Amino acid sequence: MHSPQPSRQKLRIVVTRRLPEAVETRMKELFDVVLREDDAKMSRDDLAAAMRGADVLVPTVTDHIDANMLAQAGERLKLIANYGAGVDHIDVHSARQRGILVSNTPGVVTEDTADMVMALILGVTRRIPEGMAEMQAGRWAGWAPTAHLGGRVGGRRLGILGMGRIGQAVARRANVFGMQVHYHNRRRLRPEIEEELQATYWESLDQMLARMDIISVNAPHTPSTFHLLNARRLKLLKPSAVVVNTSRGEVIDENALTRMLRAKEIAGAGLDVFEHGHEINPRLRELPNVVLLPHMGSATVEGRAEMGEKVIINIKTFADGHRPPDLVVPSML
Ligand SMILES: NC(=O)C1=CN([C@@H]2O[C@H](COP(=O)(O)OP(=O)(O)OC[C@H]3O[C@@H](n4cnc5c(N)ncnc54)[C@H](O)[C@@H]3O)[C@@H](O)[C@H]2O)C=CC1
Ligand SMILES: O=C(O)C(=O)CO
Numbered sequence: 001m002h003s004p005q006p007s008r009q010k011l012r013i014v015v016t017r018r019l020p021e022a023v024e025t026r027m028k029e030l031f032d033v034v035l036r037e038d039d040a041k042m043s044r045d046d047l048a049a050a051m052r053g054a055d056v057l058v059p060t061v062t063d064h065i066d067a068n069m070l071a072q073a074g075e076r077l078k079l080i081a082n083y084g085a086g087v088d089h090i091d092v093h094s095a096r097q098r099g100i101l102v103s104n105t106p107g108v109v110t111e112d113t114a115d116m117v118m119a120l121i122l123g124v125t126r127r128i129p130e131g132m133a134e135m136q137a138g139r140w141a142g143w144a145p146t147a148h149l150g151g152r153v154g155g156r157r158l159g160i161l162g163m164g165r166i167g168q169a170v171a172r173r174a175n176v177f178g179m180q181v182h183y184h185n186r187r188r189l190r191p192e193i194e195e196e197l198q199a200t201y202w203e204s205l206d207q208m209l210a211r212m213d214i215i216s217v218n219a220p221h222t223p224s225t226f227h228l229l230n231a232r233r234l235k236l237l238k239p240s241a242v243v244v245n246t247s248r249g250e251v252i253d254e255n256a257l258t259r260m261l262r263a264k265e266i267a268g269a270g271l272d273v274f275e276h277g278h279e280i281n282p283r284l285r286e287l288p289n290v291v292l293l294p295h296m297g298s299a300t301v302e303g304r305a306e307m308g309e310k311v312i313i314n315i316k317t318f319a320d321g322h323r324p325p326d327l328v329v330p331s332m333l
Contacts, residue, residue: 010032011031011032011055011056011315011319012032012033012034012053012054012055012056012076013027013031013032013033013034013054013055013056013057013058013081013315014033014034014050014051014053014054014056014057014058015027015033015034015035015036015058015083016036016042016047016050016057016058016059016060016062016063017036017039017041017042017059017060017062017083018035018036018038018039019035019058019083019304019308020301020304020305020308022305022308023304023305023307023308023309023311023312026308026309026312027308027312030312030315030316031315031319034050034053034054041062041063042063044064044069047059047063047064047065047069048069048072048073051065051069051070051072051073051074051077052072052073052074052076052077053076054076054077055076055077055078055079056077056078056079056080056081056315056318057077057079057080057081058081058082058083058311058315059080059082059083059089059090060082060083060084061084061086061089061295062089062277063089064089065080065089065090065091065095066091066094067091067094070091070094070095070098070100071094071098073098073100077100078099078100078101078318079100079101079102079103079314079315079318079324080095080100080101080102080103081103081311081314081315081318081324082102082103082104082105082311082328083105083307083308083311084104084105084109084298084307085104085105085106085107085109085298086104086220086221086247086248087102087104087220087328087333088220088221088222088248088250090102092328092329092330092333093330096329096330101318101324101327102327102328103311103314103318103324103325103326103327103328104326104328105306105307105310105311105326106165106326107165107310108303108306108307108309108310109166109297109298109303109307110165110166110169111169111303112297112298112299112300112302112303113166113169113246113297113298114166114169114170114172114173115173116246116272116293116296116297117166117170117173117216117218117244117246117297118170118173118174118177119270120244120246120270120271120272120291120293121153121158121214121216121242121244121270122153123270123291124242124244124268124269124270124289124290124291125150125151125152125153125156125214125242125268126150126151126153127148127150128291129291130148130288131148151240153177153178153179153214154177154178154179155178155179155180156179156180156213156214157179157180157182157211157212157213157214158170158171158174158179158180158181158182158212158213158214158215158216159182159183159184159202159208159209159211159212159214159215159216160181160182160183160184160199160215160216160218161183161184161205161208161215161216161217161218161219161228161229161251162184162185162217162218162219162220162225162247163183163184163185163189163199163218164185164218164219164220166218166246166247167183167185167216167218167219168189168193168197170216170218171183171197171198171199172197175197175198179214180200181197181198181199181200182199182200182201182202182208182211182212183199183200183201183202183208184201184202184203184204184205184208185201185219186219188201188203189201205228205233206233206236209229209233209236209237210236210237210238211238212237212238212241213238213240213241213242214241214242214243214244215229215237215241215242215243215244216244216245216246217229217243217244217245217246217247217251217252218246218247219247219251220247220248220333221247221248221249221250221251222333225250225251226250226251227250227251227252227253228251228252229243229251229252229253229257230253230256231253231256231259231260234252234253234256234257234260234265234266235260235265237265237266239264239265239266239267240267241266241267242266242267242268242269242270243257243266243268243269243270244269244270244271245269245270245271245272245273246272246273246297247273248273249271249273249274249275249276249277250275252275253275254274254275254276254280254281254284255281257269258281258283258284258287261284261287261289261290262283262287264289267289268289268290268291269289269290269291270290270291270293271284271290271291271292271293272293272294272295272296272297273295273297274295278294278295280292310326313325314326314327
């Protein structure tokens with residue numbers, strides 16, 4: 001579909017953030033690459049300039065590449081090789097219309113992010129941050145039969161919203177913890193996978209929400225999932241329910257969730273991602289029944305190195321005139 005590209009050395013690669021050192025070293029060996037000296041998020045103007053000067057841009061989730069930015073990019077940009085699995089910060093449709101390919105790094109983030117889902121579930125249900133705060137403040141007065149009581153996760157009904165790579169990895173873990181796995185997904189899984197995951201499918205998201213003890217959000221942020229968990233749907237949850245989100249903040253109406261947590265209409269939440277990036281609703285920070293993490297679901301040394309390797313493979317394959325293996329096409333979204 002694309003004419004053969006100029007050789008690797010001739011492609012100018014521009015990276016928007018600092019990447020793990022080994023990844024940057026490998027990129028320098030392989031490509032004509034412009035790396036960052038500092039690690040601040042690029043301003044819109046700097047990002048626009050980076051896009052104009054690159055054959056291949058390597059952005060991250062903090063770079064908002066909308067139709068307007070793409071319109072200013074000029075003719076040079078051919079590939080956006082995203083360092084990350086989620087691509088909701090890139091207007092993939094506009095890129096496609098302009099003949100700019102988009103690739104991402106799926107798969108290598110799966111297990112680490114699923115681990116973090118379990119950490120959030122346990123953190124909220126077993127009240128880990130509250131216990132830690134007590135220890136750090138020197139307030140612990142010793143073991144007591146009625147202190148620090150949380151809820152047992154074994155036997156609880158876990159509803160996974162978005163049963164893709166990460167959702168399925170969460171299901172495997174949840175089975176080991178003795179939870180009952182339920183899911184809602186755009187498409188139902190094949191029977192043999194459902195059986196392996198011991199997962200019950202709900203065609204109706206509303207019906208699933210009303211019956212779950214814990215909800216894990218693992219569907220990507222797309223136009224069809226924006227505020228999928230809106231005030232109306234959040235109200236369907238049991239007051240004892242816990243909501244965990246490691247996908248993207250925009251899938252949940254954060255203000256509605258905050259209001260309901262404050263009113264104890266939802267028992268707790270574990271959030272790794274927020275509706276407005278790192279600007280989180282300040283009221284969330286005041287709540288004891290909430291565990292907040294700074295978007296660190298995929299943050300392992302191993303995972304971040306593998307994400308870099310994936311980016312490099314996508315660029316190399318493209319530079320050799322082939323379709324990048326992790327090409328994102330609008331119909332996937
Ligand atoms: N917190 C973190 O550090 C990380 C967050 N992520 C986020 O997790 C998301 C999911 O990643 P993967 O599991 O690898 O993606 P995936 O594409 O394998 O799975 C997503 C699933 O959601 C389903 N889905 C899409 N729209 C839906 C809808 N409207 N209703 C129900 N289901 C819907 C899809 O059919 C698919 O099965 C990424 O898009 C990214 O935003 C990914 C990695 C790390
Ligand atoms: O990969 C992603 O989508 C992330 O959010 C960070 O790893």
